Amino acid sequence: MAGGKTPKFCNEAGVRVIHVGVKEFECIGAKPPFDHPHVFLDMGRENEIVCGYCSTLYKFDPALKEDESRPADALYHEPAHAVAGHG
Template sequence: MAGNIIPHFANDEGVERISIGVKEFNCMGARDPYDHPHVYLDMGTDNEIICPYCSTLYVYDAQLGPEESVPAGAIVHEAAGRAA
């Protein structure tokens, strides 16, 4: 995704699974002050990945756009230097 903004996702609700519309992204755990290091995750050819820090299961859903998630509040628009 060189040259593209990498979306950030946070699990503030503490759900076990978050569906997202991208395969490359950053997991930040929860929003500050409860975040963990913002870790880059790449599903590659798989359709799911588990964050090694918070154990959130991220599942790719082709019906979702790159700025969408289920639950909807998991996408972070103001993460680490990103404009809202």
């Protein structure tokens, strides 16, 4: 992963499919505080995977960069205070 950080994706919009540019990532469900346990998903040799918590189907799209998704707002950015650990 770029910068050594695993990207996180959420399905706040409730779409059936989210296209991502990585095969290893975390699904968090909806945005906090309505998120489900953050689960690491690894597609391996496959090009799609379903989250066992929220049933979102993730499909790998090699045209997308590691920090891109379709829909674009599925890529979750943690608030600055959470990243800095000031909780």
